[in-house]
Amino acid sequence: MKPRAETLLTGALLLLLGWLVMVPAASVLVSGADVTALRRLLSGTAILTNTLLMGAATSLSAVAIGAALALVMARTDLPGRGMLEPLTLLPLYVTPLLTAIAWSWLGSPRGGLVNLVTQRLAGFSLIDLHGAAGVVFVASLAYAPVPFLLIAAGLRAMDPSLEDSARVHGASLRFAFAHVTLPLMLPSALGALVLVFVQTMGLFSIPAVLGVPGGFTVIATEIYRLLNTYPPRLGQAAAWGLVLLAITLLAVLLQNRLLAKRSFVTITGKAFRPRLIAMGRARWLLAGFVWLYIGLAVALPVATLIWASLVNFLTIDPALMAFDLRHFAYVLFTYPKALMAARNSLLLGVVTASLIVALSLGAGWVVVRRRNLGATAVEYLAMAPLAIPSIVLALGVLWTYAGLDLLPIYGTVAILLVAYLAHFMPFGVRALSGALRQLHPELEDAARVSGAGLLHTLRRVVWPLTRPTLAAVWTLVFVLTLQEVSASILLYTSRSVVLSVAMFDLWEAGTLNGLAALGVMQLAITFAALSLLARFRQRGVAA
Amino acid sequence: MTDAVRVEELVVTYGPVAAVDRVSFQVREAEHLTLLGPSGCGKTTTLRAVAGLERPSGGRIAIGGASVFDGARRIDVPPEARGLSMVFQSYAIWPHMSVAENVAFPFRARGVANSVARPAVARALALVDLAAYADRSATMLSGGQQQRVALARAIAFGTRLVLFDEPLSNLDAQLRLQMREELADLRRRLGFAAIYVTHDQDEAFSLSDRIVLMRGGRIEQQGTPSDLHAAPRTRFAAAFLGVRNIIDADIAHGHATLANGLLLPVRDDGPPGPAAIAFRPGAVVLGRGTPATIERVLFAGDQLQLLLRAGPVDVIAYARPQSGLEEGTTIMWHVAAGDCRVLRE
Incomplete structure (x- = not known):
């Protein structure tokens, strides 16, 4: 039988995803599996406990902040909810690297601006963000929007009659909340916890900026150090990568076990209007909490960054401050890497986003519509990177291509593309499968019996009907690509520097104002892309 | 062709x-x-x-x-x-x-x-x-x-x-x-x-x-x-095609014997034995034949729908809305042999 186009598509995706995901994972497994090296690695060092501490503390406090924000935003009569919600998501669009750098300017024990002010006024230093506490503080702020989004979505999909029936049967508001709402929130909170845990386990930028100066080393910064010593110790780095991978896989398996035991059928796909709880005077307190979060996570760091990009040098003495654009001029015209980095980043952003959109349309379609063994395999492969920290992925990619003459992409931007594609694939496929589930399959059947082949149907029916989702995925992947540090930092070479790497380079060189200027430019590109998306969405609604 | x-x-x-x-x-x-x-x-x-x-x-x-x-x-x-x-x-x-x-x-x-x-x-x-x-x-x-x-x-x-x-x-x-x-x-x-x-x-x-x-x-x-x-051939076909009366019966020599002992004439030349007879409510003729109690009267617009009970046998029949039939009274009914099908499957 001549294979149908559907079968060919599934097969092609299996090959491509297998190559993108399984090959790097397998090469970390092969190159890192050295028992004696692993034992030596793990004895007599605090790196593993540091990493676990960072992952656990960050994910717990990020979920606590995110859950509180979600409850306040979705279930109370908070003043200004409509405006506060998008502001709460802003930390997603500011790379953690910049947030960490801004906070280190504010809160380093000696030169921190906050401490300089308190020194002058009261004679003591107020805060010390160098070390574990600073890393966890900034990482929790940066990652809180993820649990916020997941838990708020869970709350909004919860049938309010579940709570109503508790009230009718004699439960007080407090009792109903504790015994009905909270337990029903658990799955989404647990999902968010594991997601943030996996992401922070491989986090490089924040511990590199705030942890290392305070003597707090984690696996990601150790992998970076091992690869940047001479000669690079790739084997040891891979062993650390394997340790990281083992931990994250364990966390995901544990989550699946916990969620498989209890089945919560609260999410019916219907959109409910959650009941808002009148908080009285306390709502102003809650609004204050939300504003405090936005201030600490975005407003203060970004304001610091903008100020630093314009001021002549970092000082708290108003008499010494002078403002001009010389740092922008330096970055654009004198610093050799900036333009190349910007070009590489934009190119990678556009290509990654476009390929992710195309691949997730295909993979999402196969996952939602085919539902056979091949489709299940496609789904697992596409979602697997969720359990692989991006620095581990990058290690695998590095190990795979460093000596591979067959595909000589090492040292080019293509090797970054390979890592980005795998890293952002779950996000795209999840978004597209969601959109495709909303699409009645008979819309496609009608095209097929009308004489359109599979590709024609995808292009003329599925593509136009999922365009809002595709546009959102494109924009977000573009933005996230510009921000990516953990994988890029291992894979770049002098010819393939990207913006985030250039910023880290400026940070290590101590060119602080130039770094601020580059950071401001990156934020400008990000928000230009987001506002284009917003305009596209408005037009889509009007049409 | x-x-x-x-x-x-x-x-x-x-x-x-x-x-x-x-x-x-x-x-x-x-x-x-x-x-x-x-x-x-x-x-x-x-x-x-x-x-x-x-x-x-x-x-x-x-x-x-x-x-x-x-x-x-x-x-x-x-x-x-x-x-x-x-x-x-x-x-x-x-x-x-x-x-x-x-x-x-x-x-x-x-x-x-x-x-x-x-x-x-x-x-x-x-x-x-x-x-x-x-x-x-x-x-x-x-x-x-x-x-x-x-x-x-x-x-x-x-x-x-x-x-x-x-x-x-x-x-x-x-x-x-x-x-x-x-x-x-x-x-x-x-x-x-x-x-x-x-x-x-x-x-x-x-x-x-x-x-x-x-x-x-x-x-x-x-x-x-x-x-x-x-001519529905099976019980399922008869039921799905709107034949509301399907009653177990013993068939022999052109007659069906119902559980209440009632004999109904059927046109059938198959082998004798247990089977079922099927007839539409509209085929039930009221006013003569054998007695049954009117268990329930449902007003269904163009007609009255009657549930007749004769011992262990229930029969659904239709009547004109103005016929003035009341629940609990007795009525005579029968079905013509040509309207009654024998179902063996």
């Missing part, structure tokens, strides 16, 4: 479950064949297998004499190359296209020149009374109008075979009757062959040249509407 569709020994499985189990039937040129049955009987799966939207695990399907699926010869023609059209239960009108673009899609998908497509699209829209709506966005139409767009899209290209998957089930009762007539009229004028899936026996009776009654993935009985109406 070749058949418009020939389905032989069709099997469709979902895992270990056979949704369609060795189903065979033919549709002649310009014939309207209905696949009738309760939900889950495999009728829609059969239709989708003919369209190529569902992959059978065995059997053969030929359309217009050309084999489009053959499990043994490993032939499986994709839906777009089977040269048919289809009206879907959800209408499946593409919301990002205008009415005319929806109807023109089969032409564009097959690469037909605009000069050919445009008059054909206009003709199809005129046939369903939507000529004035050509440039409307398809989402601005009512359910009934969307149904017409789906119909226009299915007939515009002029395929010799049109498949219908419960096309009227989402319309309200009045619109459903009207569309039923329009559909019958359209098919007579254009002369295409149709396979029509429904669970509504009235729809099946009024539209079809032939009915295939399905149950549990198999064909229960097939024949013309009047055959099926007059």
Whole structure:
């Protein structure tokens, strides 16, 4: 039988995803599996406990902040909810690297601006963000929007009659909340916890900026150090990568076990209007909490960054401050890497986003519509990177291509593309499968019996009907690509520097104002892309 | 003459479950064949297998004499190359296209020149009374109008075979009757062959040249509407086709003996033994015969529906609304031998 186009598509995706995901994972497994090296690695060092501490503390406090924000935003009569919600998501669009750098300017024990002010006024230093506490503080702020989004979505999909029936049967508001709402929130909170845990386990930028100066080393910064010593110790780095991978896989398996035991059928796909709880005077307190979060996570760091990009040098003495654009001029015209980095980043952003959109349309379609063994395999492969920290992925990619003459992409931007594609694939496929589930399959059947082949149907029916989702995925992947540090930092070479790497380079060189200027430019590109998306969405609604 | 569709020994499985189990039937040129049955009987799966939207695990399907699926010869023609059209239960009108673009899609998908497509699209829209709506966005139409767009899209290209998957089930009762007539009229004028899936026996009776009654993935009985109406072969067929009285009985020598000892004459030359007799409520004649108690009287508009009880035997009968019958009273009833069928399966 001549294979149908559907079968060919599934097969092609299996090959491509297998190559993108399984090959790097397998090469970390092969190159890192050295028992004696692993034992030596793990004895007599605090790196593993540091990493676990960072992952656990960050994910717990990020979920606590995110859950509180979600409850306040979705279930109370908070003043200004409509405006506060998008502001709460802003930390997603500011790379953690910049947030960490801004906070280190504010809160380093000696030169921190906050401490300089308190020194002058009261004679003591107020805060010390160098070390574990600073890393966890900034990482929790940066990652809180993820649990916020997941838990708020869970709350909004919860049938309010579940709570109503508790009230009718004699439960007080407090009792109903504790015994009905909270337990029903658990799955989404647990999902968010594991997601943030996996992401922070491989986090490089924040511990590199705030942890290392305070003597707090984690696996990601150790992998970076091992690869940047001479000669690079790739084997040891891979062993650390394997340790990281083992931990994250364990966390995901544990989550699946916990969620498989209890089945919560609260999410019916219907959109409910959650009941808002009148908080009285306390709502102003809650609004204050939300504003405090936005201030600490975005407003203060970004304001610091903008100020630093314009001021002549970092000082708290108003008499010494002078403002001009010389740092922008330096970055654009004198610093050799900036333009190349910007070009590489934009190119990678556009290509990654476009390929992710195309691949997730295909993979999402196969996952939602085919539902056979091949489709299940496609789904697992596409979602697997969720359990692989991006620095581990990058290690695998590095190990795979460093000596591979067959595909000589090492040292080019293509090797970054390979890592980005795998890293952002779950996000795209999840978004597209969601959109495709909303699409009645008979819309496609009608095209097929009308004489359109599979590709024609995808292009003329599925593509136009999922365009809002595709546009959102494109924009977000573009933005996230510009921000990516953990994988890029291992894979770049002098010819393939990207913006985030250039910023880290400026940070290590101590060119602080130039770094601020580059950071401001990156934020400008990000928000230009987001506002284009917003305009596209408005037009889509009007049409 | 070749058949418009020939389905032989069709099997469709979902895992270990056979949704369609060795189903065979033919549709002649310009014939309207209905696949009738309760939900889950495999009728829609059969239709989708003919369209190529569902992959059978065995059997053969030929359309217009050309084999489009053959499990043994490993032939499986994709839906777009089977040269048919289809009206879907959800209408499946593409919301990002205008009415005319929806109807023109089969032409564009097959690469037909605009000069050919445009008059054909206009003709199809005129046939369903939507000529004035050509440039409307398809989402601005009512359910009934969307149904017409789906119909226009299915007939515009002029395929010799049109498949219908419960096309009227989402319309309200009045619109459903009207569309039923329009559909019958359209098919007579254009002369295409149709396979029509429904669970509504009235729809099946009024539209079809032939009915295939399905149950549990198999064909229960097939024949013309009047055959099926007059002579259901099995208890299931009788019950599904509206025969409300199905009563266990012993059959011997032209008589059925009911559980209450009552003897009813039947026309039957089969072997004697336990079986069932079946008759429609309308066949029950009141006023003479044997006595029964009126257990319940339900007012059903044009008629009264009576539940008669004679010992362990319950019988449903109809009476005129003005007949003044009351619950608890006794009434005489009988059924003519010609109206009473013997069911042995």
